[in-house]
Every structure is written in structure tokens, then in C-alpha cells.
Amino acid sequence: xxxxxxxxxxxxxxxxxxxxxxxxxxxxxxxxxxxxxxxxxxxxxxxxxxxxxxxxxxxxxxxxxxxxxxxxxxxxxxxxxxxxxxxxxxxxxxxxxxxxxxxxxxxxxxxxxxxxxxxxxxxxxxxxxxxxxxxxxxxxxxxxxxxxxxxxxxxxxxxxxxxxxxxxxxxxxxxxxxxxxxxxxxxxxxxxxxxxxxxxxxxxxxxxxxxxxxxxxxxxxxxxxxxxxxxxxxxxx
Numbered sequence: 001x002x003x004x005x006x007x008x009x010x011x012x013x014x015x016x017x018x019x020x021x022x023x024x025x026x027x028x029x030x031x032x033x034x035x036x037x038x039x040x041x042x043x044x045x046x047x048x049x050x051x052x053x054x055x056x057x058x059x060x061x062x063x064x065x066x067x068x069x070x071x072x073x074x075x076x077x078x079x080x081x082x083x084x085x086x087x088x089x090x091x092x093x094x095x096x097x098x099x100x101x102x103x104x105x106x107x108x109x110x111x112x113x114x115x116x117x118x119x120x121x122x123x124x125x126x127x128x129x130x131x132x133x134x135x136x137x138x139x140x141x142x143x144x145x146x147x148x149x150x151x152x153x154x155x156x157x158x159x160x161x162x163x164x165x166x167x168x169x170x171x172x173x174x175x176x177x178x179x180x181x182x183x184x185x186x187x188x189x190x191x192x193x194x195x196x197x198x199x200x201x202x203x204x205x206x207x208x209x210x211x212x213x214x215x216x217x218x219x220x221x222x223x224x225x226x227x228x229x230x231x232x233x234x235x236x237x
Contacts, residue, residue, distance in 0.1 A: 030221065030235050031183055032208040034065065035072045041205035041220070042069055046182075048190070048197040050099075056108050056160070058098040059190050059197045063182035064090050065206060088141050092133070093122060093169040093180050097192055098160055110163035116192075117165045122180075123189040123196070124173045132167040142168060182206060208235050 046066065050057035067089055071077045097120050100110035111119075122130045135143060146166045153161035172178055180188050182203045190197045207221020210233035215226060223233055 030208045031202070031206050032221070034068045037065065037069045037072075037205055039069050042066060042203065045203040045205045046199075048199075050195060054102050056098070056100040056102060056110075057192065057195070058096070058160075059192055060096040061180065061190060061199060062089075062094040062096065063180065063203070065182045065203070085145070088139065088145065090171070091139070092142065092171055093130075095120070095122075095167050095169070095190055097165045097167060098163055099192060100160075100163065108159065110159060113163055113165035116163070117167055119193045120165070120167050121191040122169050123191060124177070124179050125187050126173065126175070126177070128173045128175075129191075130169050130173065130179065132169055138168050210235055 042065065046061045046063065048059045064086060067085060068082070071082045071085070097116055098110065099116055099119075100108040102108055117132055120132060124130065146168075150161075150164070150166070153164055155161070157164075170179070180186070180199065180201070182201050183206055184202060186201045188199055190199065204220045204222035209218050210221055210223055211218045212226035212229065212231050212233055214229045214231040217226060217228065219226070219233060221235075225232055
């Protein structure tokens with residue numbers, strides 16, 4: 001299916017992306033139209049890795065906007081098809097985990113997905129710990145969606161794709177609060193073993209572009225000042 005191929009192509013990008021230093025914007029967030037969000041930037045904002053040089057670790061949050069952006073430029077996806085998938089994924093918080101240890105000659109021994117899934121969790125902003133849902137608590141359509149993605153990622157990424165553990169968490173905590181919303185101010189943590197990966201929202205890639213009135217350079221929406229002349233940035237109208 002074409003939309004799965006698009007997701008797989010997007011997934012491949014994470015191997016080459018590096019973190020981007022930004023200046024946090026504490027002002028009011030202004031979102032850009034979903035069709036203008038660069039998929040590479042969104043992937044960069046939602047993927048995290050360990051600082052341990054002897055490990056190959058990936059923690060990847062798949063917010064609703066990831067699916068929206070992935071489908072936005074796909075002519076094979078109808079509005080009805082996109083809406084159906086968005087309705088489906090919006091019931092959950094979805095993440096992918098990969099963990100492996102580097103060998104002396106560069107080979108990687110990955111933790112099997114079933115074992116890895118027992119080591120992952122989410123921590124809400126209020127400190128509540130949430131574990132992945134069991135298959136009995138996940139809709140059959142969601143299970144089929146993940147099942148459709150898995151072989152494509154395996155073909156694209158080889159052993160890393162084969163050892164990706166999909167984890168489906170609740171959408172809300174025990175108090176009915178949404179755990180992770182990419183477009184609103186908030187925070188949560190993804191945990192893998194003893195490591196924690198904090199996430200701050202809104203994601204920079206979702207914010208409208210800003211520009212410098214002095215040098216006319218454009219920046220992502222989480223910049224406050226131009227790093228060249230320190231002029232305060234303004235949202236492009």
C-alpha cells in the first residue's frame with residue numbers, strides 16, 4: 001500500500017538526522033498548516049537516541065500529526081481514508097522503540113521486540129507511569145495498521161526494522177488528561193529501561209515560520225531571536 005511505503009521512507013530518514021540547536025520561544029505558539037510541515041523536521045522532533053556510544057537506541061513518538069503530514073502529499077490517500085486512520089490513531093499514544101548493543105566489529109545485537117516492550121513506559125507531566133496496552137485492549141484495526149507497517153520497515157531497514165518494538169499506550173492518563181499533544185504546550189517522558197527521554201511540546205516543526213526584520217532570514221517557530229544580529233523574530237504573515 002502506498003501510504004505504508006511513504007511511512008517507511010520517512011522512517012529511513014532518522015538514520016541521518018542530527019539534533020538542531022534552537023532558542024526556545026516562550027511566547028504564544030502559532031501553528032502552520034499541516035500541509036506545510038516538513039516531514040523530515042517532524043521526524044527529527046519526535047526521535048530520540050541514547051548518549052551511550054556502545055548502544056544503538058531509538059525512541060520514536062508517532063503523534064497524530066506524523067500521520068497527517070505523511071498522508072498530506074500522497075495522492076493515493078483519499079480524505080476519507082486519511083480521516084479513518086486519524087480517528088484510529090487518535091485513540092492511542094503510539095511509539096516505536098529499538099535497542100541494541102554494539103559488538104567489537106560494529107555488529108549490533110538487538111533486544112528482541114517482545115523483551116523490549118516489557119522495558120518501555122510513558123511518564124505523564126503529572127508523574128503517572130503508563131505501560132503499553134495489551135493486544136486485548138487495542139482495536140483490531142490498530143493491530144492491523146501496525147502489522148502492515150512492520151514488513152515495510154523490515155525491508156527498508158533490515159535488522160533494525162526487524163527489531164522495532166511498537167508500543168501502544170493509552171491516550172489519556174487516569175485523570176482523563178491527554179498524555180501527549182504535539183500541538184499544545186506540555187511535556188511527557190518516554191522511558192526505555194533506566195533511560196528517560198523528555199519531550200516538550202508544541203513540536204518546533206509544527207510552529208509557523210518566523211523571520212528576522214533585519215537580515216530577512218527565516219527560522220523555525222521555536223526561535224525567539226536571530227542568532228546573527230539578535231533581532232527579535234516575528235511570525236511571517
